[in-house]
Amino acid sequence: MKRQIPLLITFIVGIVMVVQYFIPRQPFAGLFDTFNQWFLIIAVFALILGLMNLVRLHVQKLRRMKGGWGYSIILLCGLVGTIFTGALWGIGTGSPFNYVFVNIQQPMGATMFALLAFFIASASFRAFRARNLDATLLLVAAVLVMIGRVTIGALIWNKLPHIAEWIMSYPNMAGQRAIMIGIALGTVSYSLRVILGIERTYLGGE
């Protein structure tokens, strides 16, 4: 029963979700949103599990004085501090919670995102080394697209932006669409395996 009930729920929900796409009338029309709301409710309760796990692991780390325990203090202080400021003074504009979010959380996220530029540079450097014919083609295409998409490209040769656009719109787009067709079919096939209960590893057992 432990296995049969989740499989039955998966089958019913899977079929209903497929059917609702083709039937616009009620009760099918609102089912997609309803199921999504149910999922959100479950996810919110599950967040408590995640929080408990996070606190337990870091308290454990502090007790045992494991390497990097100082970071655990910062994490726990940040967690407790944010919860309390939010609970006591609300989360509106001008509140301490909002101050923490705008001045600490957002800049830290932006910093991580900004690192992407450097990672792209290092990854490109490796990818664009002309080791063989494929890599050389990649290098040539990348250089043409990069130069063609900046202002100086048109100054060097006025046809460069058109070449860059052609590479992006035709060979690149064709490749992207081929991958997307494969993904769509893979998704259908995998979904069918899950709905029919052929694929059940995600339930925690074969």
Place this chain on the structure above:
Amino acid sequence: MILLFLIASFSISAYDTPNDAGSSITLKFSSSLPFISGEVMRKNSDGEFERMASICSSDSSWMDNFTVDGVEYFYKIVLTTEEGIVTSETVSAVSSPQWFHKGRTIMLVMVILVCGFILFFIREARGGKELYVRPIAGIEALDEAVGRATELGRPIMFITGIMDMDDLQTIAGITILRRVAKKAAEYEAQVLVPTSRSLVMTAAQETVKEAYYDAGRPDIFNPDNIFYLTDDQFGFAAGCDGIMVREKPGAIFFMGSFYAESLILAETGHSTGAIQIAGTAMPSQLPFFVTACDYTLIGEEFFAASAYLSRDPLQLGSLKGQDWGKLIFFALIVVGTVLMTFGITVIRNILMVR
């Protein structure tokens, strides 16, 4: 005479909005005469006309989303022109919900066709027919990566992306995690699974636990190795990067749905010298993984991994059916391209989903 001409140059029609859940009537109108302002008027069979909306000269349709199904509504449009007030003829319509979205007929046909192929080959496989599946280097390398991490005496890191359990890619990632965890248990290695969603953490804990039980090594299973970090995208990336730098895993797996954090994770992993295998169905992130990882499961390969690894005939049958679906799409693309080249749009019109 002028008024008759004005009315004649103003056409209006009302009909039940197609492919909807009811309670909606669409009004189409076209006017060749310039007007200053226009108003849509509505009444039901026993009421008076009342103003419903204003229209401007660029409008050609208006949707009344406040109707009661089965009740007949009458509409007219009143235009204020420089010559005076012009009123359209009165038209009527009844709204009703539809049982089938006709704009999605081709989608239904395709779903039935592809699912039909998949089910047919699953049946064939059940009957004992041998099915060939081409070797996929990235999947073959899973065991090798686990073995290498074990030889180095380092843990294995498995990241299931940043989406929740409602994303099929996360489920596919969890499926591959089971295989990796089982192999790791056989080699007595530890698997670190940081997650960005609590539900994924719970599912991953269950999956890894089962894998260690399957391998006969429940004694070395440590639930604390599967833990929740944060829901925040870049917070999660920072956390994973920190673990990579501190723990120096021997093998890193990225299997799931990734966004802008993909390259941040993969490049950091690369800098630690770990063997990296990625799998995702996010086309925009694939180039990053291809660049920074040793192996990448591209789109459909990622979804095929569990079938490939299990060698279960039923699952392999579904892959074969998927290939036949691909063949149909390939044929449609070739025929459609040729026809479109000659200006024949029939295939495009048939395949359009509205």
